[in-house]
Amino acid sequence: MPSSLAANSANSSSSSFADIYILDSGASSLKIASSLAASHASSTSASSTSFPSSSSSSSIRLLDQVSSSPNAVAKTRGTSDKKTYIADQILTECRDHGGLHLRLPMERGYVTDWAAQKAIWDRTFASALLRNPTNSASSSSSTRINRTGKLLEGKALIITEPYFQFPELEEAMDTILFEEYGASAVWRVTPAQLVPFAPIFGMEGNPPECMLVLDCGYSYCHAVPIVKDKVQWNAVRRLNLGGKLLTNLLKETLSFRQWDMMDETWLTNVVKEKCCFIASSSGSKTFRSPKASLGEMRRQKPSEWSFSQLVELCKHEGGRSNPIRQEYALPDYSTDPSKDEEKYGFIKRGPGSEEAVLTTPSGAPSSLEDDDFIADLREFERRKGRKPDDEEEEQMLVMESERFQITEALFSPGLVGLDQCSVSELVYHSIQALPEEYRGLAWCNIVPIGGNVKIPGFIRRLRNELTAMAPDDIEVRIWDSEDPTKTAAQGALNLSLCPPMSSEGRFLRSNFVTRAEWESKGTSACRSKFGGWSGCSELLSLSATDKSNHLHPSSSTSAVGETMRMSEEASTGQEATVHASTGAVLGGAGYTALGTGQRPSEILRREEKGARERRALERMAR
Numbered sequence: 001m002p003s004s005l006a007a008n009s010a011n012s013s014s015s016s017f018a019d020i021y022i023l024d025s026g027a028s029s030l031k032i033a034s035s036l037a038a039s040h041a042s043s044t045s046a047s048s049t050s051f052p053s054s055s056s057s058s059s060i061r062l063l064d065q066v067s068s069s070p071n072a073v074a075k076t077r078g079t080s081d082k083k084t085y086i087a088d089q090i091l092t093e094c095r096d097h098g099g100l101h102l103r104l105p106m107e108r109g110y111v112t113d114w115a116a117q118k119a120i121w122d123r124t125f126a127s128a129l130l131r132n133p134t135n136s137a138s139s140s141s142s143t144r145i146n147r148t149g150k151l152l153e154g155k156a157l158i159i160t161e162p163y164f165q166f167p168e169l170e171e172a173m174d175t176i177l178f179e180e181y182g183a184s185a186v187w188r189v190t191p192a193q194l195v196p197f198a199p200i201f202g203m204e205g206n207p208p209e210c211m212l213v214l215d216c217g218y219s220y221c222h223a224v225p226i227v228k229d230k231v232q233w234n235a236v237r238r239l240n241l242g243g244k245l246l247t248n249l250l251k252e253t254l255s256f257r258q259w260d261m262m263d264e265t266w267l268t269n270v271v272k273e274k275c276c277f278i279a280s281s282s283g284s285k286t287f288r289s290p291k292a293s294l295g296e297m298r299r300q301k302p303s304e305w306s307f308s309q310l311v312e313l314c315k316h317e318g319g320r321s322n323p324i325r326q327e328y329a330l331p332d333y334s335t336d337p338s339k340d341e342e343k344y345g346f347i348k349r350g351p352g353s354e355e356a357v358l359t360t361p362s363g364a365p366s367s368l369e370d371d372d373f374i375a376d377l378r379e380f381e382r383r384k385g386r387k388p389d390d391e392e393e394e395q396m397l398v399m400e401s402e403r404f405q406i407t408e409a410l411f412s413p414g415l416v417g418l419d420q421c422s423v424s425e426l427v428y429h430s431i432q433a434l435p436e437e438y439r440g441l442a443w444c445n446i447v448p449i450g451g452n453v454k455i456p457g458f459i460r461r462l463r464n465e466l467t468a469m470a471p472d473d474i475e476v477r478i479w480d481s482e483d484p485t486k487t488a489a490q491g492a493l494n495l496s497l498c499p500p501m502s503s504e505g506r507f508l509r510s511n512f513v514t515r516a517e518w519e520s521k522g523t524s525a526c527r528s529k530f531g532g533w534s535g536c537s538e539l540l541s542l543s544a545t546d547k548s549n550h551l552h553p554s555s556s557t558s559a560v561g562e563t564m565r566m567s568e569e570a571s572t573g574q575e576a577t578v579h580a581s582t583g584a585v586l587g588g589a590g591y592t593a594l595g596t597g598q599r600p601s602e603i604l605r606r607e608e609k610g611a612r613e614r615r616a617l618e619r620m621a622r
Contacts, residue, residue, distance in 0.1 A: 017156040017185060021128065022066075022492040023121075024160045024191060027106040028218035028243065028451060030071045030087065030124050031489040035496035037132050038065040062199060063482055066489045067131075069124060073103040073116050077263070087123045090266075097270075097343060098331070099263045109162045109219035111169055118176065125151040125181070150182030156512060158187045158492045160194070163215075163222050163236065164533050174526045178518045185512040188530050191215060191488035192224035193231060195447050197504070198491035200481045210438040211445035214427055214462075216452035218243045221410070221423055223430035227438055229507070233533045235433035237426050241413055243451050247272055249416065250406045258397060259330070267331070270344045275326055275352070275399045276407045277374055278457035281464055283308030302374035303460065307408055314401040322400055323375040326350035329394040348396070351376045370456045407455055411465070419611075424465035443470050444477045453484035 024031035041064075069088035076083050077099040085094045094100070105117035129151060157177060161170065170188070177183045192213035201207050215222045221239040225232040251268040254261045261268050283306025294316065297309055302323075305313075314322060327349040331342060347353040352373045409415050411422045421429065431442045446466070452458065459480055466476045481487045498504035517525040 018154065019132070020156045020158065020496040021125070021152065022158045022489050022496065023124070024486075024489040024492070025121075026071060026160070026191075026217060026485075027104070027109055027162075028071060029068050029485065030120065031066050031068050031486050032124055032128050033066045033489055033493045034128060034132055035493065037128075038062070038493055038497060041065060062490045062493055063486060065493060066486045067128075068486065069127075071105065071117075071120055073105075073119065074266075075101045075103070077101055087120045088127060089123070095343065097266045100266045102265060106162075106219075109217070110166065111173075114172065114176070118180070121181075122151070150180070152177070152184070153182035154184055156185040156187075157181075157183045158189065158194075158496065160191045160488060161188050163190055163192075163220075163224065163238070167527075170526070170530075171523045174513075174518075174523055178515065183515070185514045186518075186526070187508070187511045187513070188526065189492075189511070190224070190231060191449065192222070192226060193229065194488040194491035194495070195449060196226060196229060196491065197495040198481065198487045199494055200447065200479050200487065200490075208441055208445040210434075210441035211447055212427060212430060212442045214423065214446060214448040214450075214453075216242070216410070216423065216448065216450035216458075218451065221426060221450075221452070223426045225430055225434050225438075225442055227434075231533075232434060235430050236533075237430040237433070239413065239420055239423060239426050241409060241416075241418060241420070243269075245416070246276075246406055246409065246452075249409070250276075250402060253402055253406065254397065257402075259395065267344065271328060271397065271399070272406070273454070274344075274347060275328060276403050276455060277370065278407045278410070278455055278461045279307040279310055279404050280304050280457065280460055281306045282412060302371045303457070305374070307404065307412075310404050311401070320349075324351060324400065324403060326352060326399040326403065328397040328399055330397055332394065345397075348394070350399075370460070373456055410452060410458075411461060422465075424462055424469065427462075427466060428469045440474055443474045445479065446477065447479045447481075447487070449481070449484045449487040451485050453480075 019034060019036040022031075022033045022035075067088075070090050071087070072090065073087075074085045074090045074094065076094075076096065083094075090097075090100075103113070103116050105111055105113040105120060107113075111117050159173070159177065161173065173188065174186065177186050192215055195213045196207040196211065210225070210227045213222075213224045213226060215224060219242045221241060223237045225235045247265065247269045250272050251261050251265060254268065254271075280303060294313065297305055297313060310324065313324065317323070319325075326347050329345050329348040331345045405415075409418070411424060413420050413422060427446060431439050434442055443466075446462075448459065448462065459478060463476060463478055466478075470476050481490070495504055495508050498508065500506075500509075511529065513526050513529050517529075
């Protein structure tokens with residue numbers, strides 16, 4: 001596949017459909033784009049010329065065509081002026097994000113509230129239709145939409161679904177898209193299957209035959225091998241830890257140490273995204289004294305500091321002499337905010353603030369962009385007993401060890417009581433499950449996507465640990481994109497812009513289920529064409545021993561066996577089981593919110609105890 005698939009998009013569509021919409025429906029955010037709007041933008045911006053051959057320029061153009069909005073319904077907690085905000089309204093219309101009550105349609109990665117999900121989709125599709133230049137210019141199109149009440153009539157849709165989606169949820173999604181929205185064609189696909197078509201592989205042209213997509217999302221982290229555009233479901237591995245658990249841990253930590261943030265989920269997530277980073281390694285090296293450890297750190301760049309060194313630094317460098325200390329000014333909602341800094345707060349002092357200027361120990365400017373965000377090395381030269389400044393007008397949130405301890409759970413899940421392997425080990429076990437002839441390609445083509453990938457230091461830490469795990473004769477290569485949260489949507493948009501007679505255009509048409517097929521065969525047409533893990537006979541024939549091995553903590557969690565168990569419990573109405581990654585309870589009636597007063601560590605311990613008991617019962621049965 002060429003690196004610039006959009007080159008001929010201005011004059012041709014990928015299929016017979018006039019417009020193809022792309023909806024990456026994630027648990028935290030929605031990403032939407034339109035092939036017709038992208039073609040119109042390319043033709044108006046490039047005039048008589050086509051897209052540049054440079055893949056970076058093409059990537060930037062496609063990235064601009066993908067819009068993002070929260071996948072949530074928010075309500076203010078005030079008694080006098082209670083309002084409801086849906087999707088993008090949370091960002092554009094909500095002025096007071098303090099104490100927002102969030103209604104999430106997805107729990108633990110799966111849709112559990114279809115009423116909320118449909119309201120969010122309605123808002124998202126309607127906004128996308130209004131932004132489409134052809135619809136806004138054509139009054140007849142708007143009249144037709146209002147008369148039928150079906151937003152996607154005459155349009156095709158590429159929509160993402162969670163990995164290991166329950167068959168019942170697949171059928172519900174297909175029915176809503178065809179019957180409620182009137183879509184002319186639908187392709188339901190996992191995000192990892194769209195990554196090969198994203199313009200992230202430079203000037204090398206076609207994507208590799210085999211790659212591994214590391215999807216670090218809101219509820220889980222998945223390692224998904226792709227061979228010849230197909231998911232190798234028997235090699236997929238999952239870590240039951242995601243961005244939601246990290247946000248909840250930070251919220252609880254800050255509430256215990258400083259301000260009460262238990263009702264500030266939205267604000268805590270913003271603080272996590274602005275302040276947290278990941279250390280370069282776990283740091284098994286020991287020093288004879290704290291002074292020796294700090295001396296070693298002075299000779300290193302901040303991006304080279306390990307987790308153990310950062311812990312020692314926070315122990316022995318207290319107060320404002322700590323170079324990684326940040327003072328975050330919380331927002332003041334007494335006035336009507338007009339800027340993001342006024343709505344969400346900002347870093348007032350410390351690394352990452354406007355006043356922080358970093359120089360390396362040698363005196364030369366730092367070449368690593370993460371260095372100035374991790375630490376301000378000037379603090380090493382300042383005295384510990386410096387007098388504090390005058391009393392602050394803002395409420396300040398001090399971020400020291402919280403900046404790296406919370407995110408370390410991705411690479412050391414044991415810190416939060418989760419007996420599963422790290423993200424890097426997840427990749428290793430997934431590659432080892434592939435046939436031997438594909439392992440070398442997988443090591444050389446690792447693509448991380450998802451919101452957690454945007455945490456500073458994530459790519460560096462992943463590369464360091466995978467390099468130590470990979471065979472000596474193989475070079476680990478990680479492909480990163482400008483915005484990892486939009487990589488899947490970019491791939492779908494790139495694919496939809498291909499000429500109809502190209503191999504990519506024919507591939508896209510072959511995956512669509514048209515309205516005629518839906519009306520004649522119903523859900524069986526979607527089940528046979530989309531496939532997925534539920535249609536993989538190899539997985540469905542797994543024995544009880546295989547399922548137990550897939551769930552063994554030392555070899556990471558393969559979601560195959562766990563998803564089967566969850567589906568069986570939900571269908572038979574067995575006793576509810578507490579799941580740690582979201583604090584949700586799965587029972588015969590579905591998911592319900594967990595009662596207050598449950599700490600994440602307690603939930604994790606209960607889940608692991610239940611897992612050990614189940615494994616013991618399975619061994620006894622054998």
